[in-house]
Amino acid sequence: MIPALEITGLSKRFGGLVVTRDITMRIAPGERRLIIGPNGAGKTTLFNQITGDLRPDAGSVRLFGEELLKLRTKDRVAKGLARTYQILTLFPQDTLLHNVVLALLGLRGERWDFWRALRRRSELFDLAHDALTQVGLGGSGDRLVAETSYGERRRLELAMALAQKPKLLLLDEPLAGLSQNERNAVSALLTTIPRDVTIVMIEHDMDVALAFAEQITVLHFGEVIVEGTRAEVVADPRTREIYLGE
């Protein structure tokens, strides 16, 4: 079976600092993969190399068998890659619906062009509305982002990614900054994402993350230290040593 995501020998250093050391990882179609590791382990820089925000020094990243590294970010997105960010990247003075439409326009690789957007309006707006509905914000499209709660913004960001109908979704700490109630709601939402979307998630909230993930990769100083099923990784003494600091 062709993996949804296959990373081979991925390496990156910033001067003397190795942030990704020969990472090799295969993620099956439909899998829910959790990536954990201490602060600075290289989790976000790994995502940045998958998306093309950062160029690795060596290695390969394949999406359903197709090499991504020579493609620009927007072309990777067009191949079915979407991500959310640890730090939200929204337009607060615009509406939720417009934020999703703008994400869709980014997907299509078009410069922001008002008239062109207007011509495509109904199609784009329908897609955007569907995505908002999928995250429970269907009735909130006309509200300004600035007037929403943090939890609603996290949902909006998810809608922006889902609107692109990704095959592979990278979630960078989707629960960061949320209250316990909001965390429960967003994690319940994550379980409703259909299996034709493969999900790789970085998350520090272990309760939620462990419940969600089927396979777990532990990174430490840019290197894969432990990988396996939830039970295997939790039982592995290296996980405790590295991640829990025991």
Ligand SMILES: Nc1ncnc2c1ncn2[C@@H]1O[C@H](COP(=O)(O)OP(=O)(O)OP(=O)(O)O)[C@@H](O)[C@H]1O
């Ligand atoms: N552009 C850069 N230039 C130099 N060093 C960088 C750059 N980007 C990241 N780093 C360093 O790379 C290391 C890995 O950072 P990264 O953000 O990937 O860690 P992380 O595992 O996502 O951490 P956290 O859990 O805190 O988000 C850190 O030491 C960070 O300071």
